[in-house]
Each structure stands twice: as C-alpha cells, then as structure tokens.
Amino acid sequence: MDRAHALGRHLARCGIHVVSGGALGVDGAAHRGALAAGGATTVVLGSGLDVPYPVRHAPLFREVLARGGTLAGMLPDGSQPRPGTFPQRNKLIAALADVVIVVEADIRSGSLSTVAAARGYGRAVAAWPGSTGCERLLAAGAAVIEGEGDAERVVAGAPRYRAPQAIDPIARQVKDAIANGAVGIDEIIRRTGLTVRAVLRALPMIERMQ
Secondary structure, rough: HHHHHHHHHHHHHHOOOEOOOOOOOOHHHHHHHHHHOOEEEEEEEEOOOOOOOHHHHHHHHHHHHHOOOOOEOOOOOOOOOOOOOOHHHHHHHHHHHEEEEEEOOOOOHHHHHHHHHHHHHOOOEEEEEHHHHHHHHHHHOOOOOOOOOHHHHHHOOOOOOOOOOOHHHHHHHHHHHHOOOOOHHHHHHHHHHOHHHHHHHHHHHHHHHO
C-alpha cells in the first residue's frame, strides 16, 4: 500500500491521471496518493455509480468527486457488485489506462485480468518484483517498477526490463518435469519432491527461457 500510495502521488505530481478500481488496499492507496499530490483520479466501480463499493470507501469516493476526479462504470444505477462484475470493471480500467502497473499480485489475483485486457488493447504493462503474480508478469516481459523513477520512465515510453538470468538447478528440475508430461502444480510437486514455494519460484525463471 505504501508503494501504491507513493506511485500515485508521484505520477499525479507529474500531471498523470491515476485510474484504479477503488478496492480496499492497493487501489485505495493509489487513489489517495493522487489526491495527496493535488491530482485528479478516476475510480472504476464494479457496481452502479450510485452504489459505492466497498462501502468503507464511500468517503474516499466523495473526496475524489470533490477534488475534480471521476467515478466510472459500465453498470446501470442500482446495480449491486457481483463476482462477474469485477472482470468487467478491470477491462474498463485497462481501456482507460495508457500503462497498467501491478504493485502486488498472487497467481490468482484479479489484477491479472486487468493485465490480460491491457495486453489485448496494446497497453504497456509493468510490475513490482516480489509477489508470485508480479514475478510471472516480469517473466512474460512486463517492465520493472521498483520506484517512482521507473514508473515515470514506463509512462514516458522508456521502460526498464529485468536482465535475463541463468536458470538455477531447481528451475531445471521443474522444467524437466514439465517436459516429461507433468501438468499442474500438484503433479510437478509429486514428480520432483519440491515444495509448493520452490515450484512457484521456479516457474517465472522457466518462462523467461521460452
């Protein structure tokens, strides 16, 4: 959340409009960072515009509007949020953005659906290293974000990428298991005897070799 707040604040100071989904955690931090810098920000809702969700962020949404920002969405007034409305919201976030920055994500994160939509629209994608979802994005060619300067560079069209790394022995075991027909995490673990964490760490290294 500190990273998202800092990025939102810095980019807003540079005159860049910050778009996010209004959710608890990273989304809210990005919006608040933009507001802290005196910038405008757009909240894309997975509900009707008259149905603030999450309810705890209703004061934040009012502040966004009061400060010249926008609430956006694709659903009629009165629509309640449902699991299926959030992928719709994520597509709109990607459509409105020039660059999609993922600060943190696990491998099942909803933010990865935003990335998929962004790639379909030809948008730039960047990720902060460390979490499993972000590591997978970096392995697939996303730009590296490790601070405000990197964010500014990717927005300016001069992204920084992670240097290729040699595959380590554990990643080699995982790669060999996949080559021999292992499908899915559980099957890789059964064949290699590795831990879940070791396999998840190895997968981005293997993807870099493709």
